[in-house]
Amino acid sequence: MSSVRIMRTRDWASPVPPARRELLTATPEVADDTRPPVLFVPGFGHGAWAYAEHWLEHAASRGFAAHAVSPRGHGSSEPAPKATLRAYAHDVVQVAAGLPRQAVLVGHGAGALVVAHALARYPARAGVLAAPVFGGWATLGLALRRNLFGTLPAAFGGRLRLGRRQLFGRDLPEPLARDYTRRIGHASARAQWELLRARAPENPVGDPPVLVVGTPDDRVVPRSALDKVARRYGGAPLLFPGMGHDLMLDTRWQEPVDAILDWLEKGGE
Numbered sequence: 684m685s686s687v688r689i690m691r692t693r694d695w696a697s698p699v700p701p702a703r704r705e706l707l708t709a710t711p712e713v714a715d716d717t718r719p720p721v722l723f724v725p726g727f728g729h730g731a732w733a734y735a736e737h738w739l740e741h742a743a744s745r746g747f748a749a750h751a752v753s754p755r756g757h758g759s760s761e762p763a764p765k766a767t768l769r770a771y772a773h774d775v776v777q778v779a780a781g782l783p784r785q786a787v788l789v790g791h792g793a794g795a796l797v798v799a800h801a802l803a804r805y806p807a808r809a810g811v812l813a814a815p816v817f818g819g820w821a822t823l824g825l826a827l828r829r830n831l832f833g834t835l836p837a838a839f840g841g842r843l844r845l846g847r848r849q850l851f852g853r854d855l856p857e858p859l860a861r862d863y864t865r866r867i868g869h870a871s872a873r874a875q876w877e878l879l880r881a882r883a884p885e886n887p888v889g890d891p892p893v894l895v896v897g898t899p900d901d902r903v904v905p906r907s908a909l910d911k912v913a914r915r916y917g918g919a920p921l922l923f924p925g926m927g928h929d930l931m932l933d934t935r936w937q938e939p940v941d942a943i944l945d946w947l948e949k950g951g952e
Contacts, residue, residue, distance in 0.1 A: 699769060699770045699773040700770075702755040702760065702761045702763060702770075702774065703755075703760060703761040704752055704753060704754070704755065704760045704761070704774050704777075704778060705730065705731050705752065705753035705757075705758045705759040705760045706731070706750060706751070706752050706753075706778060707731040707732075707734070707735050707739060707750065707751045708739075708748070708749065708750045708751075709735075709739040709740045709742065709743035709748075709749045709750075710743055710748050710749075711743045711744070711745075711746045711747065711748065713746070714748075715746045715747075716784070718746050718747050718748075718947070718948075719747070719784060719785060719786055719787050719808040719809070719947070720747070720748040720749070720750060720782045720783070720784055720786045720787070721742055721747050721748070721749050721750065721786065721787045721789060721947075722750045722751075722752060722775070722778060722779050722782065722786045722787065722788050722789065723738060723739065723749065723750065723751040723752070723789045723790075723791075723931075724751075724752060724754070724775050724788065724789065724790040724791070724794040724795075724797055724798050724801075725751070725753065725754075725757060725758070725791060725792075725794050726790075726791045726792025726793045726794040726795070726814075726816065727757075727792065727793040727794070727816075727869065727870035727874070727875070727878075728757070728867040728868045728869045728870060729757065729758075729791070729792070729794070729867060729868075729929075730753040730757045730758020730759065730760070730866075730868070731751035731752060731753045731758050731759075732753075732758055732866065733751075733791075733863075733929070733931055733932060734749075734751035734931055735751060736931065736932055736936075737931060737932070737936045737937070737940070738751075738931045738936065738940045739751055741937065741940055741941075742940065742944060745941075745944050747944065747947070750778070750782065750786075752774060752775060752778045754766070754770070754771040754774040754775065754794075754797065755770060755771070755774055756868075756870065756871055757868065757870070760774075763871060764871055764872075765871055765873055766870070766871040766873065766874055767871070767873055767874055767877060768796070768797060768800060768874050768877045768878070768882075769800070770874075771794075771797045771800075771870075771874065772797050772798075772800035772801045772804065775788065775790075775797060775798060775801040775805075776801050776804045776805045779801070779805050779807070780805065785806065785807065785808045786807060786808060787807060787808050787809045787810070787811065787947060788801055788802060788805070788807045788809075788810050788811070789810075789811040789813065789943065790810075790811070790812055790813065790815070791813040791814055791929075791930065791931060792813075792814055792815070792816045792903070792904075792928065792929075793816045793818070793870070793874075793878055795812035795813060795814070795815035795816065795817070795912075796815065796816060796817050796818065796878065796884065798810060798811075798812065799812065799815075799817070799884035799887075800884050800885070802884070802887035802888065802891065802893070803884055803885035803886060803887060803888060804888065805888065806888045806889040806891070807887070807888075807889075807891050808891060808951075809891050809892045809893065809894070809947060809951040810887065810891055810892075810893040810894070810916075811893070811894045811895075811896065811943050811946075812893065812894070812895045812896070812912060812916075813895075813896050813897065813930055813931070813939065813943075814896070814897045814898065814901055814903070814904050814909075814928050814929075814930055815895060815897070815904065815908070815909070815912045816878070816903065816904055817908065817911075817912055818877075818878040818879055818880070846864060847860045847861075847864060848902060849902045849903055849927075849928060850863070850864065850903075850927050850928050850929045850932075851863070851927035851928075851929060851932065851933050852900070852925055852926050852927040852933050852934060852935070854934045855927070855932075855933055855934050856934075859932075863929070863932055891951070892950075892951030892952070893916035893917075893918070894918070894921065894943065894946050894951070895909060895912050895913040895916065895918065895919075895920040895921065896920065896921045896922075896923070896930070896939050896942065896943065897909045897920050897921075897922060897923070897930075898922060898923045898924060898925070898926040898927070898928070898930065899922050899924055900924060900925055900926065900927070901926075901927070901928045902927070902928060903928040904928065909922070921939075921942055921946075923935065923938055923939050923942075926938075926939070
């Protein structure tokens with residue numbers, strides 16, 4: 684049986700300061716108390732808007748109360764140039780704890796690492812890690828090979844810049860791709876550096892089921908990393924070939940979210 688830390692000295696000795704957070708919500712036409720609320724968490728530079736494009740309303744159309752949070756410094760949340768991964772996870776836990784029922788946490792990209800840290804503090808109904816970026820020097824090496832000039836500044840505290848080739852499949856219309864990339868901001872330099880250090884998340888509270896989804900054609904997350912994260916949670920990744928890293932914005936966005944919702948309907952099995 685895995686152990687879970689109950690008392691964290693740092694949490695009370697150095698609490699995360701409060702921050703105003705953006706929360707977008709889509710509710711089903713007919714409430715269904717048998718289905719858990721779903722809280723979507725974006726990756727670095729993205730905001731709740733990335734889920735509001737497609738996944739938020741689609742989840743509601745399938746009977747799930749759906750929410751998307753922008754952690755501090757993202758989207759329309761309060762600016763936070765010195766935010767840490769711990770602060771991002773704190774935002775997720777605070778929003779999830781304020782929902783009326785035990786929620787499912789869904790994180791994308793580096794937001795999947797944030798969700799993994801939040802799962803160690805919040806007893807989620809289930810967790811979903813989409814195209815998870817768990818960091819480390821191997822991830823940096825891949826990013827440098829595929830996106831040298833966009834990645835190198837981030838290694839020295841600058842802004843990480845991801846372009847169309849890193850984020851989307853070839854069939855996404857160019858005007859949409861340009862619009863999405865223009866809307867992407869950046870995480871704090873400190874959080875980016877913490878991502879490179881790749882401190883492993885603690886074990887989830889209550890051992891919830893965790894699903895890993897991704898694409899073997901991801902130009903940000905190598906297939907080996909998908910397999911490694913999935914093994915950590917006792918499974919194999921659910922793959923969607925031909926898609927880009929931003930699963931929720933790519934042309935075939937409906938396929939992964941339907942797979943996630945189907946999995947939840949089956950009880951996370």
